[in-house]
Amino acid sequence: xxxPDEGLIHAWLDGQLPPEEAxxxxxxxxxxxxxxxxxxxxxxxxxxxxRVLSALDHVPAGVVPKRTSARARQRLPWWxxxxxxxxxxxxxxxxVMQNAPDGRLPAVSTxxxxxxxxxxxxxxxxxxxxxxxxVPKTAARGTRTEVPVATGAGIPAGAVIxxxxxxxRRREARTSQPVAPPAGPAPSVNANVAxxxxxxxxxxxxxxxxxxPKSLAAKVAPSAVAGAVARAAQNVAPSAVQTAAPSVASQExxxxxxxxxxxxxxxxAQRALGGVAAxxxxxxxxxxxxxxxxxxxxxxPASIMRVVRMTGDTLFVxxxxxxxxxxxxxxxxxxxxxxxxxxxxxxxxxxxxATPTVCSAP
Amino acid sequence: MSDTERLFxxxxxxxxxxxxxxxxxxxxxxxxxxxxxxxxxRQEQLVNERSWLFAVASNxxxxxxxxxxxxxxxLELLAAEQREVHVEAPDTALERAQDAADxxxxxxxxxxxxxxxxxxxxxxxxxxxxxxxxxxxxGSVGTTLSRARRRLAESYEAQxxxxxQRGHHAAS
Numbered sequence: 001x002x003x004p005d006e007g008l009i010h011a012w013l014d015g016q017l018p019p020e021e022a023x024x025x026x027x028x029x030x031x032x033x034x035x036x037x038x039x040x041x042x043x044x045x046x047x048x049x050x051r052v053l054s055a056l057d058h059v060p061a062g063v064v065p066k067r068t069s070a071r072a073r074q075r076l077p078w079w080x081x082x083x084x085x086x087x088x089x090x091x092x093x094x095x096v097m098q099n100a101p102d103g104r105l106p107a108v109s110t111x112x113x114x115x116x117x118x119x120x121x122x123x124x125x126x127x128x129x130x131x132x133x134x135v136p137k138t139a140a141r142g143t144r145t146e147v148p149v150a151t152g153a154g155i156p157a158g159a160v161i162x163x164x165x166x167x168x169r170r171r172e173a174r175t176s177q178p179v180a181p182p183a184g185p186a187p188s189v190n191a192n193v194a195x196x197x198x199x200x201x202x203x204x205x206x207x208x209x210x211x212x213p214k215s216l217a218a219k220v221a222p223s224a225v226a227g228a229v230a231r232a233a234q235n236v237a238p239s240a241v242q243t244a245a246p247s248v249a250s251q252e253x254x255x256x257x258x259x260x261x262x263x264x265x266x267x268x269a270q271r272a273l274g275g276v277a278a279x280x281x282x283x284x285x286x287x288x289x290x291x292x293x294x295x296x297x298x299x300x301p302a303s304i305m306r307v308v309r310m311t312g313d314t315l316f317v318x319x320x321x322x323x324x325x326x327x328x329x330x331x332x333x334x335x336x337x338x339x340x341x342x343x344x345x346x347x348x349x350x351x352x353x354a355t356p357t358v359c360s361a362p
Numbered sequence: 363m364s365d366t367e368r369l370f371x372x373x374x375x376x377x378x379x380x381x382x383x384x385x386x387x388x389x390x391x392x393x394x395x396x397x398x399x400x401x402x403x404r405q406e407q408l409v410n411e412r413s414w415l416f417a418v419a420s421n422x423x424x425x426x427x428x429x430x431x432x433x434x435x436x437l438e439l440l441a442a443e444q445r446e447v448h449v450e451a452p453d454t455a456l457e458r459a460q461d462a463a464d465x466x467x468x469x470x471x472x473x474x475x476x477x478x479x480x481x482x483x484x485x486x487x488x489x490x491x492x493x494x495x496x497x498x499x500x501g502s503v504g505t506t507l508s509r510a511r512r513r514l515a516e517s518y519e520a521q522x523x524x525x526x527q528r529g530h531h532a533a534s
Contacts, residue, residue, distance in 0.1 A: 007505030049511040055465040
């Protein structure tokens with residue numbers, strides 16, 4: 001009895017043998033267990049290879065992320081924006097404090113107190129919408145301290161504001177550099193809200209972690225991150241976050257970025273509330289936040305997938321059916337447009353548009 | 363129906379599918395198929411139409427592949443980006459895309475002769491036709507195909523297993 005010949009068996013299965021040879025193989029397969037096993041295996045390989053090759057008929061599309069423009073690549077890193085914002089706020093505060101009597105802010109409304117420091121003159125600009133009276137030539141040609149920076153409401157050069165000689169105060173401020181802290185209520189952290197404070201810190205740390213590596217910050221403006229921290233902390237511990245600047249949080253953001261910041265906020269709050277362990281250990285039925293994913297092309301059916309984890313600029317989402325095979329991660333690009341993959345391999349990814357939504361079937 | 367129409371109607375779909383599977387790019391496959399039919403029309407007589415068409419298409423792929431394989435690998439993705447083929451839910455599309463990527467890697471792991479024999483057989487070419495196109499003996503086509511099928515299945519299995527493990531590690 002000859003040993004099974006794989007080539008012969010495949011030729012027989014393909015119907016490529018002459019009739020007499022085919023009859024011989026058929027008899028061997030029917031009478032010899034070794035041949036029968038080889039034939040069964042060959043049948044499986046024929047079917048498997050056909051199935052694998054049929055998968056090639058689905059040509060992936062839209063899997064190459066759009067290239068970042070050279071201009072975008074040259075953007076300053078996110079932390080420089082934060083630093084710039086801090087410098088501007090601190091500088092503005094210093095200038096305002098310099099010109100306020102006894103370190104108190106002038107009693108004017110916010111609209112009337114727009115401060116615009118200039119590095120060379122440390123001028124105080126009152127932006128009250130009134131006409132500026134003509135400046136005497138003698139004064140204009142005088143020393144810098146005598147020149148009126150800008151006069152509103154008819155304040156003459158060298159005037160005393162709030163009972164204090166402005167130029168003199170400026171000179172004094174230059175010699176004594178300590179920067180007064182911005183006026184405002186001190187953080188009201190009570191002992192009985194220690195838990196809330198810790199929760200707020202957790203939220204802040206989590207958002208910092210999210211924005212740390214490659215950072216969203218290229219897409220999420222620092223103000224948005226700060227706003228997310230503030231909102232997350234407010235959701236968790238309202239009394240512990242009065243140090244967060246609401247004015248920063250209220251700055252304008254683009255819609256997709258805002259959506260993503262809100263998503264971060266929600267997960268941050270959930271984590272801060274002690275949901276970290278729950279997120280990691282609980283079954284996936286415990287949804288924190290879901291995304292509605294639609295193909296980034298023609299209108300097609302949507303998938304609702306819930307956020308399982310967030311790391312850097314990557315959202316780990318999973319199907320509502322909790323099928324491990326469908327677990328995927330979404331890399332946000334171009335706002336909330338992203339590529340979605342289960343392996344990180346962009347060649348096998350699909351391009352989607354993701355929108356935060358409630359966790360229910362589409 | 364003219365000979366040209368008959369030739370096109372009979373073989374175009376199979377030829378494009380064969381080329382698409384081989385190249386991973388339908389646009390490119392259709393270009394090659396078109397060029398193949400153009401050359402067929404220049405022939406006064408074709409003894410074996412099917413084997414001639416697939417042989418010419420294979421030669422065109424090989425010739426062009428030598429020149430432009432690197433450029434094409436990039437362009438095939440860029441071209442795909444312009445097409446709007448996603449009409450199914452993203453998670454379903456994702457699974458299909460993953461399967462296609464695994465299948466592509468598995469097919470790429472085969473030797474060129476094995477790969478070509480497999481794709482030609484999938485399009486229904488018989489052993490003498492495959493032997494003629496590949497320039498091998500008819501008797502060795504069965505051995506070539508059995509080896510190709512086994513390696514493809516094993517490689518595909520390895521790809522899917524590795525992907526599942528990567529996904530598990532990354533998402534856990």
